[in-house]
Amino acid sequence: MFRRDPLLRLTLDLLRPRLSRLVAASVLGVLSLGSALALAGVSAWLIARAWQMPPILDLTVAVVAVRALGISRGVLGYCQRLAAHDTALRAAANARTGLYRKLAEGPEDVAMRLSSGELVTRVGSSVDELADVVVRSVLPIVVATVLSCAAVGVIALISPGAAAILALCLLIAGAAAPAITARAVAAAESVAVQHRSDRDSATMLALEHAPELRVSGRLDGVIATVERHHREWGHAADRAASPAALAAAMPSIAIGASVLGAVVAGIALAPTTAPTTLAILMLLPLSAFEATTALPDAAVGLTKARIAARRLLEITEGGQLRDRPAAPAVELPAGGQLAVVGPSGSGKTTLLMSLADRLNTTPGRAAFFAEDAHIFETTIRDNLLVVRGDATDTELLSAIRRVGLADWLAGLPEGLGTVLEGGHTAVSAGQRRRLLLARVLISDFPVVLLDEPTENLDAADGERILVEILTPGEWFAADRTVVVATHHLPDTLDCPVLGCPQPTGAVGG
Template identity: 30%
Template sequence: MKPLSPIMALFWQERRSALLGGAAMMAMTLLAGIALLGLSGWFITATALAGLTSAALAFDVFIPGAGIRLLALVRTGARYGERLVTHDATLRVLAGLRERLFRGHATTEGAEALQRRPARLLFRLTSEVDALDSLYLRVLAPLTAALLVSLAVLAGLWLAAPALAWPLLVLLPLAGGLLPWWIARAALRPGRRRAAAIEALRSRAIDAAQGQVDLLMAGRTSAQAASIMAADTRLAAAEDTLNRLETRGAALLFLAGQAALVGTLLIAAPLAAQGVISAPIAALALLAAMAVLEAFAPLRRGALELGRALLAARRLAPRLREQAAPAQPLPVAPAGLALHLRHLRLRYPGARQPVLDDFSLDVGAGECVALVGESGAGKSTLLSLLSGEIVAEGGHASLASGQPRTVWMSQRTELFQDSLRGNLLLAAPRATDAELMEALEAAGLGPVVAALPDGLATQLGEGGFGLSSGQARRLMLARALLRPAPLWLLDEPTEGLDRETALALLGRLRPRLAGHGTLVVTHLRREAELADRLVLLRGGRVAAEARRGTPDYLALLEQLRPD
């Protein structure tokens, strides 16, 4: 139960009053139902006995009848209020939990894990958070309500005749405690298998949908379909085991209710015959004893879901404890510099060698610097560091002041299922259509958008579906151009474009660089030719640099991949 402690603390801190109120209203609903059943039994029995005697004329039917109506209204109102309060409180707590989890994944390690395994972690943030709603709705609240109702019924029976309480004193610990514990313990393993099977089924189905071309080319379509069916078979087997456990639990709880009825009858009948209690009280006791065990019925499902909730809590708890520290802005660079780096050192977790080691670099305001080098030399890592995605172990980094201070065009195409206009307005929410079209013209997409029937209102699919990879890259560049930052970070901006399109784009981009410090990471000669200065990165350090117009500049260009 240790993984549940941060979850329980969150429930208690976020909506304490609502959660307690929901449990109280659940108890009121159960108590009103038991009282309604018992009072109805008392009323019917008392009315029948009064009809057999001369007391029928004096028997008051109005007060019991009014009590029955009142209890029916109380039960209905309490049930409505209980559903409203408990579900609202649970949904609000889960919303807060999701926010904390997102903040936990905002740490460097969390973001990297999210990028490596997005399908699994998305499952954790959705289905596994939803699994925690059973912790309150099906375990804590029903258990609290059932205990309160049991104590109230036992107190009532004890006041009527102490002997009437003995059957429930024996059966309640068995049916209300031992039975749910046995179900929860027996359901742990199939519950874990069910959760693992659901996760595998979803991830494999997503892989089949998103990677269908790759699977088809590799001849693995049938194997992927077989793996999906295997996960579905495991899921069906786990659910069958859980359903059998629930059926057995329902049968045992029913038998416990019948035992309570028989036990109470065997005690109430002699007491009524001896005149210790009246026959109507005996009828009330019988029905109340039978109904009180039904208060534990919701715990059957809760016990089945407890294993899934425990597994979800075990997986989610670390991210609840690991909150991202507030981002500290980099200091302001010296006057005349857009970027100032000194002796930076960065090492990935578990790596022996640092990616950046004693790295120093300056980029002047209005200067374009191209960072070149072999794959894995640390060029994109430096951009991630400057954009705040990762943090250096040591060294000093500062940026020119501004809002925003940097604009980063990464190799990832981050487009959303929205219109072209909506994707561009993310960078400049107040931009006019004329300004958006100007940015698109600079990125080489102006004629393409103008030819579309809906223009800027054209809807894109998920991930920018509907655009080619080259068009998506140019749309990303147009979005970057809408952000007036003192430092632009461009990671291979024309990768995937043909030579003619790329050269035309770079020609339009060159005048836009004026007034901005620009750091371009590239393997391509055509992109490096934009730069006023080339910097060769090797072994995490600056191995060479050259300014435009020098022989070293041309020598470094010759080492790059031709257009």
């Protein structure tokens, strides 16, 4: 049952918090706020006893205890923060390492089907929210539970009725109010997560392709989209304010009710109970609620962490892929050409990756060339040699001329030895696409799988290159198999076509 909870599953799987560190942080937190609780009780006794004007030596121990508890509260609180944050930071490091390992060891399309902005959001903010659950939720809940039980137990020794009222008020402040807050935040957060993802995706688009967007006149529109998603995120958060405001008022009401109950119980016990005991009965409930003040935020942290855990499970276990139809079987005869045509999100990229997995049961048989393959911060020569290390400069220059980069290369100071500072940021989107096509030309794999090879190229040049790729004997030898995923084909091209249906909420190209 508990293994079905995404938060618990990832807490055990990715965070792997050390029990000893959690226990140490919890003990320090209990001792810190326990000092505050004891300080309230001793102070109440000291005030009432001093009113009776006893010999000063009768108050010495209480005076020293008040000072010691006041100092220990601060020292222990600081130590608790150190232990808690050490635990959280180690857990975050474990989570990122585990997540990267799962992405590296899992199917390629689990990560590649997501846009860069979406992947940054999930690996960045989702991991942060998951790691924060240790400090913001687990420890406050443990500390509040222990201290609430201790406070109710002490009051019960004086007045069972007042203890019952205190227990009920603590449940309202520590359970009901956080639950309402969590439900309100969950409703807004589920919407905010999507807006944040859309905002980050649009932001990454503007950052990575600003020059091309400015030339095409679309940059202002993309920036406006970022601002719109951010505003919608704010509106979604505002919609949670009404129930959250009610939850914020509940602890104050509970404190007032508990104090009123203590006063009523004290009046009833006054004839038979010492004044110092009555003072403890009156003041101790006020400190008992100090531990519950962090519980609404703890509940919010649990809710956000559970949403983050669910999003991380989608990429660590391929949750979204299970909802997609299986890729159709494709027969690839030697020397054949096939075009996979369909709109964005119809599964073209997933199909090519599935083909690559199936074909590479024989190592080195097929190569998948992704639409957004990486450009390394090294020389142009090394960027091309990643597909075939024994290629000569003559072959590299021939490939560069074929893809239309000869003039660009001639204008560089060191030719093939020019270092691309910043990787893909050193070239335009069109130049990047042509460099990736040059890699394809240099490769010698029997089966070549190309994902959107003419993206970011002008229409005329893109159509020419697409025709040459899918024409036997042009770019590739007649005995090599070529599969191309694209949005459309030129009308003049005679090539077998596999159509992908219109997407219905699918993810990936």
